[in-house]
Amino acid sequence: MKTTFYISLLLAGLHAVSHGQLPPNHHNGDDPNEPKHHMHHAGEAIACLKLVPNNADFAFQFFKEIILEVPNKNIFFSPVSISTAFAMLALGARSTTQTQILEGLSFNLTEIQEKEIQEGFHNLIHMLSHPESKVQLNMVNAIFLTERLKPLKKFLDDAKALYQLEAFTTDFNNPREAEKQINDYVERKTHGKITDLVKDMDPQTVMLLGSFVFFKGNWEKSFKPEHTEEREFFVDAETTVKVPMMHQTGRFDFYFDEDLSCTVVRLHYNGSATAFLVLPAKGKMKQLEQTLVKETIQEWSDHLFKRLLSLYFPKFSISGSYEITNMLSKMGIVDVFTDQADLSGITGTPDLKVSKVVHKASLDVDERGTEAAAATAAEIMKMSLPPAIEFNRPFLMLIFDRDTNSTLFIGKIVNPTITS
Template structure:
């Protein structure tokens, strides 16, 4: 009989949002998939850059699958954390199981070697864990093991070295105590943002593999809370809700994509993080979410231009909890969830399979953040009223790290008043 283990992805995104006005260093047309600071990290950036197209393809393919499974609902997840954890799992996989995992992560194994993949993720984790000033970004992995399961020293050594893995011995024979230990660890690592991640664990669980990412960023300039007012948000043709809408007038990177009928506004965090706010025309969300690929982001980046705008953006908190096993199966990662799983690289003789993959994420957006001394004083006053862009119906929010070319978070906000 196969022994099952449980995988969980703990994704906490905490954004203390303060509105970003562009500084001279944020030149127009800059691509989030082209990092500005490679020279600061030397060979690390070169190693993780090899993963860029594959990780981006995985991110948007996963997004498409999730939107099909949960239509008309808020979505928020971290593709880079999911791909990192499964790459780590591939360390202990063998034969077809390993191939399916790596190909499911969109790696072409005729073009990139397994060793290069693991080295790339190692450097990616290191760079994301040491971001520039202004962004707090913590990423890590943990494994909880029953005393009965003796992992191979080689697997643990590689996983600790390449993926900064922490290992813990856990009494899974006492499910409530095991759940508390794991949930307390997650809550601590995500600064209280992710709670009660695991529950009703499979009684045959012998190992839990978890991955987490915590992000806290400040826009370059804050919204003024005094300008926040309650306004309408049109969820769909039948549903309208009231939301606190933040507002600021200033110069923003802006583009209207005629082909996809969507407005794109790019804002920068202090440090190396960047957000794309994407507002499709009413009725055009499905077209956008099913055609969004990395080349789309590239095209937007190439065509952005600085424009004086009156921007309205909602203040909101959302979270998402997903059981993503079926999603990954649709993407080709199949055997690892069945009795055909070959995870013999983890513990040698004992047969293992993954029973469940849980993914939880949270996002807060509000006015708070780092104050800039001359933030409000330096506003440009227009003679004529600038165009107004109001995010008052479903939109996308994409957060990138420019240093590593990583898609940190992808969100679809359908109803900002629903928190989970």
């Protein structure tokens, strides 16, 4: 009988949370307003950029799986958080278990070695957490271990070096004390955003592995609170809700995808963060969900152009909490959840398996932002009214980091008045 442990994947996103990832091979063109890549560390950049196509493939494959699990509901998750936690787990996995994890993360092991993958994630974490950025983005990895479980020094050393892992001894035989220790840690690390993460903990647990991203960003051009007003949002043919709708008129990156019948608007945050807001035509959401791949984002990026728009976008807070074991199993990560698991790289003996994987993510979108410089504050408007784009029916929100080409968050907002 294998000893089981939990993996908990968390993400807290705050305020106008968005991190700007442009897809691989994005062309910035000559737009002076387009933030440039600030690759300060060339070696790190090369290492983590090797992961880009694989991480993007994983992100959109997982998106398709999660939609099947929770159809017609709000969805919000962090692909980079899930990938990072399982890459870290792969450090302690051996044989088929390790192969399944890495291939399940969309890596082709004939093209990239495990060592390169681990080095890439190490540099990804470092670059995402760069302190000179104008956005606050922290990736934190932690492991809570029962005292009787003695992890190998090599596993802890490698995990600390590559993933900045923090390790804690926890008495799981006293579930209430263990829950308090873990919840207090998570609440502190997410600045109070995530509370009471673990509940009803099994006293048989021997290890909890946690990975989360904390993000806080400001819009490059803020919305004025006095322009926010209640307007209707059409959830479906039968359901209409009232939402606080933010409003801003100006020049926005815009594209209409005729093949997928959707409108794309890109908003920047200060720093390297970017949000793609995607509004499908009525009845076209399912088609968009089923066909969305990294090449789609690339095409949008290549075709965006500046257009004067009257933009209406809801102010909302959503969170997602998912038990994702089943989804990962469908993607080929199977053995690690069974008695076939080989996690002997963690303890030296193959007596561990993962009992369940929990992923939590949250997003707040509001008007906050830093005004553009005074020289550009007074934009000259044409006398004719610009076309209005109103996000008043279900839409997607994709948040990227341009410096690392990372997909930080993927969200589907079906009803912005439902917070969880």
